[in-house]
Amino acid sequence: MLDFRITDKLKKIIGKYELLKKNDKVLIAFSGGPDSVFLFHCINFFRESLGLELELVYVNHKLREDADEDIKFVKEFAEKYEVRYHIREADVKETAVREKISEEEAGREERYRIFFDIMKENNIDKIATGHNLDDNIETFIFRLLRGTALNGLKGIPVKRGAIIRPILEFRKDYILEVLDGADEEYRLDSTNFETKYTRNKIRNLIFPLFSEVNPLFREKIAGLIEEINNFEDIEKSKEAVLWLSDLRKMDKTMQNKRIFDLISMYDIEINREKIRQIGELINSKGNKEINLGNNFILYKNYDKLEVIFQNEYVPLPEELILEEGIMTEWGDYLLEVTKRDIKESSRENGKIIFLGDKTNIKVRSRKEGDRIYLKNLGYKKIKKILIDEKIEKKERERIPVIELDNEIAAIGDIKISGKLELSRNAVSKEQMKLIIRRKNAK
Numbered sequence: 371m372l373d374f375r376i377t378d379k380l381k382k383i384i385g386k387y388e389l390l391k392k393n394d395k396v397l398i399a400f401s402g403g404p405d406s407v408f409l410f411h412c413i414n415f416f417r418e419s420l421g422l423e424l425e426l427v428y429v430n431h432k433l434r435e436d437a438d439e440d441i442k443f444v445k446e447f448a449e450k451y452e453v454r455y456h457i458r459e460a461d462v463k464e465t466a467v468r469e470k471i472s473e474e475e476a477g478r479e480e481r482y483r484i485f486f487d488i489m490k491e492n493n494i495d496k497i498a499t500g501h502n503l504d505d506n507i508e509t510f511i512f513r514l515l516r517g518t519a520l521n522g523l524k525g526i527p528v529k530r531g532a533i534i535r536p537i538l539e540f541r542k543d544y545i546l547e548v549l550d551g552a553d554e555e556y557r558l559d560s561t562n563f564e565t566k567y568t569r570n571k572i573r574n575l576i577f578p579l580f581s582e583v584n585p586l587f588r589e590k591i592a593g594l595i596e597e598i599n600n601f602e603d604i605e606k607s608k609e610a611v612l613w614l615s616d617l618r619k620m621d622k623t624m625q626n627k628r629i630f631d632l633i634s635m636y637d638i639e640i641n642r643e644k645i646r647q648i649g650e651l652i653n654s655k656g657n658k659e660i661n662l663g664n665n666f667i668l669y670k671n672y673d674k675l676e677v678i679f680q681n682e683y684v685p686l687p688e689e690l691i692l693e694e695g696i697m698t699e700w701g702d703y704l705l706e707v708t709k710r711d712i713k714e715s716s717r718e719n720g721k722i723i724f725l726g727d728k729t730n731i732k733v734r735s736r737k738e739g740d741r742i743y744l745k746n747l748g749y750k751k752i753k754k755i756l757i758d759e760k761i762e763k764k765e766r767e768r769i770p771v772i773e774l775d776n777e778i779a780a781i782g783d784i785k786i787s788g789k790l791e792l793s794r795n796a797v798s799k800e801q802m803k804l805i806i807r808r809k810n811a812k
Contacts, residue, residue, distance in 0.1 A: 372415055376548065380412055380536060389534040393421045394495040397488055399481070400426040400455075402443045402557035405500035408545045409537050411554075413498055414451065426455040427488055429481050431462040433473070434561060443557050458484045474567055482665060489532065493687050501526050501535045504542040507591050508572050525595040531679055541588060612675040617652055625649070633662065633677060651675070671762045678764070686768065689734035694802070699809075700733050701768035703782055706805045707731060720807025721783045723790050725774065731804065733770045740771060742778045745788030752781055759784060772804070780806060 372380075384390050396413060400406045416422060428444045430437045441457055448455040460480035466473045485497045506525045513523060528538050537545070549556060565571050580587040612632055617625055629648050647660050651670050659669045662677065669678050692698055698705045707725070725731065740752040756766045761784075772780040779787045783806045 372411060372548075376412070377415060379539070380415065383528070383536060383539060384416070387528045387534075389529060389536055390416060390420055390422065390496065393423075395423040395425070395493060396496045396498055397425050397427055397456075397485065397492075397494045399485065399497065399499045400428055400444060400447075401500075401559065402428070402440045402447065403500075403559055404545055404549050404556045405502055405537070405542070407447075407554060407556045408540070408549060409498060409500040410447075410451070412536055424451075424453045425488075425492070425494070426453055427485060428455065428457050429484055430457070430459045431477050431480070432459060433462060433477075434559070436560070440557050443555075456488055458488075460484060474569065495532065497533050499533065499535055500537060502537050502540050502542050502545060503588055503592060504573065504577070506538055506595065507577075507588050508569050510591055510595055511572050511576065512569060523595065524599050525592075539592075614652060614670075614673050614675065617675075622649075625652070629675075632675070633668070648675075669764065671764075686735055689732050692731040692733060692772075692804070698733065700770040702809050703770050704805075704807055704809055705733055705770065705772070707802065708805065709802055720805060721780075721786060723772075723774075723779060723786065723804040723806070725802040725804055730773075730775045732773050734773065735767055736769065736771050736781075740778060742781060742785055743787050743789055744785065747788075752778070755781065755785055770806075772806070779804075782806065783808065 390396070390413070398406065398410055398413060400410065410424075410426070413422065413424065417424060426444060426448050428441060430441065434440075444455055444457070460477070460483075462473050462477045462480060465471075465480055466476035469476060469479070471479075488494065489497060510523055510525050526535065526538060528535050548554075561567070562570060563574060565574060584590065612628055617628065620628065626645055629645065633644075644660075644662065648668060651658055651660055651668065652675070654670065659667045659678075662668055665679060667678050669676055686701065690698060690700070692705055692707050694707045694709070696707070736752055736756075738753075741749040742752055742755070743749050752771070753766075756769070761769070769782040769784065770780075771778060774790075777787070777789075779790055
């Protein structure tokens with residue numbers, strides 16, 4: 371179904387943004403509509419070459435009477451292509467009333483909540499959604515009409531944390547042309563044609579008028595979005611944090627302005643209640659956070675405030691057994707059990723533990739009460755060690771705890787048990803060793 375023009379474009383997009391890697395487990399948001407069917411075939415193209423494991427998720431928003439037909443289609447599609455599927459429900463109307471938000475926004479919040487729940491439950495690596503070029507243009511116009519800071523005109527990101535959008539550069543009419551040309555079945559959502567939703571008005575009423583003026587208006591706006599992205603990335607790289615020492619010297623009016631400027635970079639709606647909560651956060655002790663909505667949190671870390679995408683990190687498994695010859699990724703670390711010779715002058719090797727006769731080697735996340743033995747100090751709580759090292763709270767849970775024969779041997783490359791033979795520089799020895807290093811080691 372996919373010709374070389376599509377596959378060549380896909381390869382460039384996936385390579386440019388590093389959307390997929392070997393042996394990824396990918397959860398595909400699958401409504402049965404044309405976008406999700408096209409998305410599946412695009413990712414399925416790489417299934418064999420990259421050793422991908424694919425799963426589908428359908429979310430019933432309980433807004434349409436024909437949802438059962440969608441579910442039937444999803445099940446038959448999954449069976450045809452031999453993939454696992456998940457069917458979940460979300461009471462969008464109830465969520466909209468409870469949270470005092472629109473049904474559109476409630477649907478989006480519920481979908482992503484479900485996606486990340488499934489991700490955590492099933493050790494998923496990536497979540498793929500079927501946003502296309504038209505969706506990106508709709509978002510741009512929607513935010514422009516509603517009123518937003520410059521950052522809000524950046525459109526939809528191709529990649530954010532574990533979320534990937536491989537078909538974001540494909541026009542909707544082209545997607546339909548490809549599917550219809552291949553006689554590929556898909557479902558149509560009748561609510562997409564109702565103009566009571568703002569986005570539907572943009573899609574069904576404004577887009578046709580734009581096309582009369584310039585049939586290539588999508589590509590023109592997409593080019594503008596890319597320019598804004600480049601400009602905003604440069605601006606954000608200068609400083610995307612607020613230092614508490616500076617804030618505390620300001621009067622309330624200036625404080626609020628600086629806070630508003632920071633949050634508006636992420637197109638997050640802000641009100642007086644959020645400003646009040648942030649004021650309390652500034653004067654609080656320790657590491658704390660507040661929910662800003664739209665999957666963002668404001669995180670206070672010792673001496674600074676920063677906005678963080680709530681689901682930035684891929685969930686880690688409870689534990690993994692480390693085996694010889696297999697490079698294991700854990701958060702920002704690479705772990706390798708090997709007998710190979712290592713050049714003494716190589717600095718990127720990190721820390722090395724000689725294993726001796728120890729055979730039960732595993733990695734896991736930190737647990738409450740964990741302790742490690744340190745020379746001349748005895749057993750010390752890992753939590754206290756990480757706090758003393760000034761490691762941010764959100765990072766502590768992603769540092770690997772290494773166990774050898776059921777005793778903690780290392781906390782990443784931060785502390786090594788005093789009971790073990792350790793070489794800070796790599797040494798060539800014909801014996802089993804564990805190499806602990808960071809992905810960004812140089």
